[in-house]
Amino acid sequence: MxxxxxxxxxxxxxxxxxxxxxxxxxxxxxxxxxxxxxxxxxxxxxxxxxxxxxxxxxxxxxxxxxxxxxxxxxxxxxxxxxxxxxxxxxxxxxxxxxxxxxxxxxxxxxxxxxxxxxxxxxxxxxxxxxxxxxxxxxxxxxxxxxxxxxxxxxxxxxxxxxxxxxxxxxxxxxTPKEGDHFTEFYILGINRTTGDYPTEFVQGENGTVFVGIINHEYRPVDYTMEIRLENKSLPLPKNQRHVRLEHNMSWEEPVTFAPPVEGNNMKLDFLIFNETEKTVPYRDLHLWINVTKEA
Structure with a gap:
């Protein structure tokens, strides 16, 4: 046996x-x-x-x-x-x-x-x-x-x-050697792709995009985000306006905004500032949008 x-x-x-x-x-x-x-x-x-x-x-x-x-x-x-x-x-x-x-x-x-x-x-x-x-x-x-x-x-x-x-x-x-210090900043459409950005809006109605930040600065960074339509700031919740990230950490959330004015080919800016520079954007992205009056 x-x-x-x-x-x-x-x-x-x-x-x-x-x-x-x-x-x-x-x-x-x-x-x-x-x-x-x-x-x-x-x-x-x-x-x-x-x-x-x-x-x-x-x-x-x-x-x-x-x-x-x-x-x-x-x-x-x-x-x-x-x-x-x-x-x-x-x-x-x-x-x-x-x-x-x-x-x-x-x-x-x-x-x-x-x-x-x-x-x-x-x-x-x-x-x-x-x-x-x-x-x-x-x-x-x-x-x-x-x-x-x-x-x-x-x-x-x-x-x-x-x-x-x-x-x-x-x-x-x-004990890895530090590489380049930089921050990734990106926006995605509603399906989290780069091909379905919202560009047509009705005045006062909400639009949504996904915004992402990835910290490669080799230190914690306090980011401040701002959305501007034709250089005029749009309101954002506090938890989305201020984001703190450790090195190699990422943040990605849906961000909702409502264009308050009508117009064609208006520039919608997405800006982030770091803690050392509050007046000049550290990273910036933009979309061109059309806003029509509510029927």
């Missing part, structure tokens, strides 16, 4: 690490923690490749410890760009949440495939990880095998370079 199957320790670790990374990215309280960056690096650079390696090479004789680690790193570097290329042609695009979802689903699915492939093998042939045994085997392979000093030195240098590369990448991502 077959014994009870044990869940592979390494695959449990990978699945747990993926879920932990998802929590640190998705939970607002944790998303600002520095651990989020380092968890994300490990998810991108190693875990997808390790799960895929486990699915392709389920037997312990297929790859040795160092070989499995190097192949895992290489496959991750290959998988992530391919996934990003595919997402670029979807409605989700290359954004944080779609990329996180794609990597998580792929890694967990490959862990399932790896577990199934190992279950088809005899117990003494399937690959499994004992962290203590892995450390001792790695030590033996590097330091105690009857190889030349040159081979041992090259193996040590290879491991050292991999560690330096991963550490350097972690530092670069963990």
């Amino acid at each position: 077959a014994g009870k199957r044990k869940l592979p320790l390494d695959l449990l670790f990978v699945a747990g690490f993926v879920l932990l990374t998802d929590i640190f990215v998705l939970v607002p309280v944790l998303s600002g923690n520095f651990l989020r960056t380092y968890l994300g690096i490990f998810l991108v650079l190693f875990l997808p490749g390790y799960a895929l390696t486990g699915a392709i090479f389920p037997a312990k004789k297929d790859l040795e410890g160092i070989e499995r680690a190097v192949v895992s790193l290489g496959l991750s570097i290959a998988v992530v760009p391919i996934m990003g290329f595919g997402l670029n042609y979807t409605i989700w695009g290359i954004r944080e949440i779609p990329v996180l979802t794609g990597l998580s689903v792929f890694t967990l699915f490959m862990c399932t495939v790896a577990y199934y492939m190992r279950s088809l093998l005899p117990e003494d042939e399937k690959f499994e990880v004992s962290f203590k045994a892995s450390f001792l085997n790695t030590k033996t392979e590097i330091l105690e095998k009857p190889e030349s000093k040159v081979d041992k030195a090259l193996a040590v240098i290879l491991i050292f370079l991999i560690l330096i590369s991963v550490g350097g990448l972690a530092y670069i991502i963990g």
Whole structure:
């Protein structure tokens, strides 16, 4: 009678690490923690490749410890760009949440495939990880095998370079260089597209557009928004007139206004000011509208 199957320790670790990374990215309280960056690096650079390696090479004789680690790193570097290329042609695009979802689903699915492939093998042939045994085997392979000093030195240098590369990448991502400081400001039509702006109005009746602001200033900014029709301000609710955004935060809401006068080809300005300049607009957009009298 077959014994009870044990869940592979390494695959449990990978699945747990993926879920932990998802929590640190998705939970607002944790998303600002520095651990989020380092968890994300490990998810991108190693875990997808390790799960895929486990699915392709389920037997312990297929790859040795160092070989499995190097192949895992290489496959991750290959998988992530391919996934990003595919997402670029979807409605989700290359954004944080779609990329996180794609990597998580792929890694967990490959862990399932790896577990199934190992279950088809005899117990003494399937690959499994004992962290203590892995450390001792790695030590033996590097330091105690009857190889030349040159081979041992090259193996040590290879491991050292991999560690330096991963550490350097972690530092670069963990302390990113500031890019250009700017604010995105946009208006969309009623269906949140750029092709259905309202241009025909009846005097005194409401019109609506969606207005968006995205802060890329690397600091919190207090924005003041104003709508002007032929240089005359239109009333706005206080919560839409004053908007405070942290760096990399966005604001998008429907903004309703009522043109008070009739006319053709009138300029409707959408303006935002920052806290340092109250007289000159920081960003401005406009529409040309026609307003007719109420019938």
